[in-house]
Amino acid sequence: MEDCIFCKIIKGEIPSFKVYEDDQVLAFMDINPISPGHALIIPKNHAANLAEISDGDLSAVHRASKKVMGGIEKALKASGVACVQLNGKGVNQVVMHYHLHLIPKVPGGPDLPVSTWEIIPGDMDEINATAEKISAALKNG
Ligand code: AMP
Ligand code: ZN
Numbered sequence: 001m002e003d004c005i006f007c008k009i010i011k012g013e014i015p016s017f018k019v020y021e022d023d024q025v026l027a028f029m030d031i032n033p034i035s036p037g038h039a040l041i042i043p044k045n046h047a048a049n050l051a052e053i054s055d056g057d058l059s060a061v062h063r064a065s066k067k068v069m070g071g072i073e074k075a076l077k078a079s080g081v082a083c084v085q086l087n088g089k090g091v092n093q094v095v096m097h098y099h100l101h102l103i104p105k106v107p108g109g110p111d112l113p114v115s116t117w118e119i120i121p122g123d124m125d126e127i128n129a130t131a132e133k134i135s136a137a138l139k140n141g
Pocket of ligand 1: 029031086096
């Protein structure tokens, strides 16, 4: 897609710190890292989000994430890696080309905001009602 920054990275029109590539995906470093080693994995075919990406590309991105995570853990002695993927402006998706963030917790690195939320027990009736709404929506296509 013409105006997409990640499509431009795939085409080599914008530089990137590439860590892994195959026929279907590219992995490169995030230039605004939450922690050292923060990387992004993207499909080479443009798709805005989880709703748009093909099953094949989705599977390729997540297969590659196993490899890249292994490299991050080995290289940086990470004690954990958060995989984060945002869909839509409401959750602050900024680049509208599907991307999976791999964000490691490295020795001496910051605690990750994506993995340190407060655990607050929910209202079970409300949770149940919401689950029923979602499963009804899924049944009705
Ligand atoms: P989001 O859409 O909120 O999931 O995040 C987009 C991510 O892309 C942000 O973490 C940015 O730092 C990152 N980003 C934007 N432009 C570039 C670029 N040219 N190279 C690497 N990472 C980028
Ligand atoms: Zn794109």
